[in-house]
Amino acid sequence: MAYDKFNILKSSAVPLPIENVDTDQIIPARFLKATERKGFGDNLFRDWRYNQDDTPKEQFVLNNPIYKGKILVGGKNFGSGSSREHAAWAVYDYGFRCVISSFFADIFRNNCLNVGVLPVQVSPEFLDSIFKAIEKKPNTELEVDLSLQKITIVDTEENENFVINAYKKENMLNGFDDIDYLLNIKKDIEAFAANTPL
Amino acid sequence: MSKTLFDKVWDSHVVKHIEKGPDVLFIDRHLVHEVTSPVAFLGLKNRNIKVMYPEHTFATADHNTPTRNQHLPVKDKLSANQLKALEENSKAHNIPYWGLGHEKNGIVHVIGPENGITLPGATIVCGDSHTSTHGAFGAIAFGIGTSEVEMVLSTQCIMQPKAKSMRINIDGDLNIGVTPKDVALYIISKLTTSGATGYFVEYSGKVFRDMSMEGRMTVCNLSIEMGARGGMIAPDEKTFEYIKGREYTPKGAEWDKAMAYWKTLYSDKDAIFDSELFFNASEIEPMITYGTNPGMGIGIKNGIPQAETVEGGNATYKKSLAYMAFNEGEAMIGKPIDFVFLGSCTNGRIEDFRAFASIVKGRKKADNVTAWLVPGSHRVEESIQEEGILDILQEAGFELREPGCSACLAMNDDKIPAGKYAVSTSNRNFEGRQGPGSRTLLASPLVAAAAAITGKVTDPRELMQVEAV
Numbered sequence: 001m002a003y004d005k006f007n008i009l010k011s012s013a014v015p016l017p018i019e020n021v022d023t024d025q026i027i028p029a030r031f032l033k034a035t036e037r038k039g040f041g042d043n044l045f046r047d048w049r050y051n052q053d054d055t056p057k058e059q060f061v062l063n064n065p066i067y068k069g070k071i072l073v074g075g076k077n078f079g080s081g082s083s084r085e086h087a088a089w090a091v092y093d094y095g096f097r098c099v100i101s102s103f104f105a106d107i108f109r110n111n112c113l114n115v116g117v118l119p120v121q122v123s124p125e126f127l128d129s130i131f132k133a134i135e136k137k138p139n140t141e142l143e144v145d146l147s148l149q150k151i152t153i154v155d156t157e158e159n160e161n162f163v164i165n166a167y168k169k170e171n172m173l174n175g176f177d178d179i180d181y182l183l184n185i186k187k188d189i190e191a192f193a194a195n196t197p198l
Numbered sequence: 199m200s201k202t203l204f205d206k207v208w209d210s211h212v213v214k215h216i217e218k219g220p221d222v223l224f225i226d227r228h229l230v231h232e233v234t235s236p237v238a239f240l241g242l243k244n245r246n247i248k249v250m251y252p253e254h255t256f257a258t259a260d261h262n263t264p265t266r267n268q269h270l271p272v273k274d275k276l277s278a279n280q281l282k283a284l285e286e287n288s289k290a291h292n293i294p295y296w297g298l299g300h301e302k303n304g305i306v307h308v309i310g311p312e313n314g315i316t317l318p319g320a321t322i323v324c325g326d327s328h329t330s331t332h333g334a335f336g337a338i339a340f341g342i343g344t345s346e347v348e349m350v351l352s353t354q355c356i357m358q359p360k361a362k363s364m365r366i367n368i369d370g371d372l373n374i375g376v377t378p379k380d381v382a383l384y385i386i387s388k389l390t391t392s393g394a395t396g397y398f399v400e401y402s403g404k405v406f407r408d409m410s411m412e413g414r415m416t417v418c419n420l421s422i423e424m425g426a427r428g429g430m431i432a433p434d435e436k437t438f439e440y441i442k443g444r445e446y447t448p449k450g451a452e453w454d455k456a457m458a459y460w461k462t463l464y465s466d467k468d469a470i471f472d473s474e475l476f477f478n479a480s481e482i483e484p485m486i487t488y489g490t491n492p493g494m495g496i497g498i499k500n501g502i503p504q505a506e507t508v509e510g511g512n513a514t515y516k517k518s519l520a521y522m523a524f525n526e527g528e529a530m531i532g533k534p535i536d537f538v539f540l541g542s543c544t545n546g547r548i549e550d551f552r553a554f555a556s557i558v559k560g561r562k563k564a565d566n567v568t569a570w571l572v573p574g575s576h577r578v579e580e581s582i583q584e585e586g587i588l589d590i591l592q593e594a595g596f597e598l599r600e601p602g603c604s605a606c607l608a609m610n611d612d613k614i615p616a617g618k619y620a621v622s623t624s625n626r627n628f629e630g631r632q633g634p635g636s637r638t639l640l641a642s643p644l645v646a647a648a649a650a651i652t653g654k655v656t657d658p659r660e661l662m663q664v665e666a667v
Binding site: 022030035080088104106107165168181 | 219234329344349352395
């Protein structure tokens with residue numbers, strides 16, 4: 001499924017300074033029953049965001065109007081657990097285009113890249129600087145520049161470079177997905193399959 | 199050049215290597231279930247393309263299915279809708295579909311090996327993180343997202359960079375009462391849930407050589423819980439014995455040809471791993487988790503660790519204990535429990551039911567415990583009946599449900615109520631995993647059985663018939 005191109009994102013951010021945020025928190029299994037990719041943002045962090053009677057939990061960051069923006073900042077080992085792409089869909093559908101953490105779980109990172117959410121891995125120190133900057137000033141702006149592979153805290157100009165493989169970077173800059181690539185080399189795949197005992 | 203087992207299987211499946219990018223990896227077997235596939239099939243429909251190799255794609259219903267009255271229409275409308283979508287998509291693309299009621303129906307990671315779909319040296323994917331289970335046969339098997347499901351359906355390939363390699367060696371003999379589940383929970387407690395992220399793990403050493411195929415599946419299944427993409431064990435005579443004669447296993451000359459290849463599947467003597475770890479079997483005790491991720495496990499007789507001794511965030515640790523309503527330093531033994539869940543792709547096979555039955559035989563289920571015993575497949579269910587295990591369970595006051603993922607992720611009606619404690623043989627103790635507000639203690643089938651009998655966390659060795667020395 002195509003997604004918006006990603007180049008430079010300048011936005012305030014929503015802080016979630018908790019470690020090991022797992023995909024069951026990002027979207028609980030009972031909300032995985034759709035047969036279309038629609039409406040997952042409503043259930044992003046469902047059980048942290050709402051009480052069982054569906055009233056909002058006021059202390060949760062997504063319910064606090066002073067925090068907003070297109071960037072989600074999470075603690076170490078963000079997205080551990082299941083392979084459900086619905087977690088990445090929920091993040092995207094809610095309006096986030098970038099997740100920052102000091103460490104990502106493997107499948108979640110991959111799913112993000114496939115749906116147009118940029119996972120930016122920073123050092124633990126830089127993550128700490130971001131959390132502190134937001135704590136001091138909730139509307140602190142961050143600038144994520146994919147071309148330069150650089151993230152900057154706008155006010156202080158503190159910055160750090162991040163890693164992304166060249167192929168995925170090109171895809172995100174252009175809004176391409178892997179299926180387009182694979183369909184283009186289908187002849188190679190067929191030739192390979194002919195020589196493989198499958 | 200010397201190669202690891204992982205290198206051998208991966209390298210032989212690379213269609214194309216992209217400079218500074220991922221490999222295009224060819225997939226031999228694609229397992230499909232109802233929850234992570236509908237959007238992928240929709241993608242194919244939008245592009246007007248068909249599944250490239252339907253004969254290597256297999257579909258089953260497991261995640262959201264009820265474990266009672268499977269002969270009746272599924273009451274939950276959304277679940278029924280997903281099941282209908284998979285049935286229709288399978289039909290439209292000529293994929294074998296083993297839906298509710300089909301004799302081969304069961305949890306995707308249980309029925310793959312049962313039917314000989316899982317083979318050594320194969321690449322196997324499924325839109326489910328516990329696909330790592332199939333690594334027990336020396337396959338490269340891992341979970342993928344729905345975009346990747348769409349890629350495999352349409353091109354039989356995915357695009358991923360090659361993972362780093364890790365070898366976990368455990369030699370020595372396991373203590374009495376220590377099962378493959380305990381071995382895995384022990385490793386995860388040492389590595390944490392992110393300790394193997396970015397790696398593909400090979401398990402090596404006497405402990406794994408001595409393990410049954412089902413035990414190996416349990417260990418490989420939990421590889422994802424240490425962050426690894428997958429885990430694998432070199433195939434041996436036990437592996438070949440297990441797969442021989444199963445429905446989709448090669449036969450005759452094809453078998454001989456396959457065997458010649460499979461026998462090359464081991465890590466070369468001087469192969470170098472990016473990371474190598476060693477543990478000692480004698481140090482592993484029956485394990486139980488006390489927190490909200492699978493890395494928060496301890497030997498069952500130990501106390502809950504103090505926050506300052508735990509690596510990582512103090513705040514995160516305390517939040518976790520608060521959710522469980524446990525305190526630092528408390529003993530796990532003796533904690534009252536409300537539910538027991540035996541089942542899942544981790545521990546829903548016949549050996550798990552045998553282990554559970556060995557403890558409950560001649561005893562009675564505690565009155566305060568609700569027990570859900572859910573076989574991993576119809577074949578497991580049949581074995582439970584044929585081996586007389588069902589009689590043992592029923593005499594002890596238990597009933598058997600019908601196959602499915604059930605309370606492992608609580609997508610169906612099998613939800614642990616808020617605030618209740620469940621000793622579960624499944625794989626995740628995340629907040630709300632088994633139902634909103636549920637509290638999960640992960641453990642082996644033996645520990646689950648001991649809890650079901652006593653109504654509290656109990657060392658299963660106290661209930662085991664230990665032979666006099």
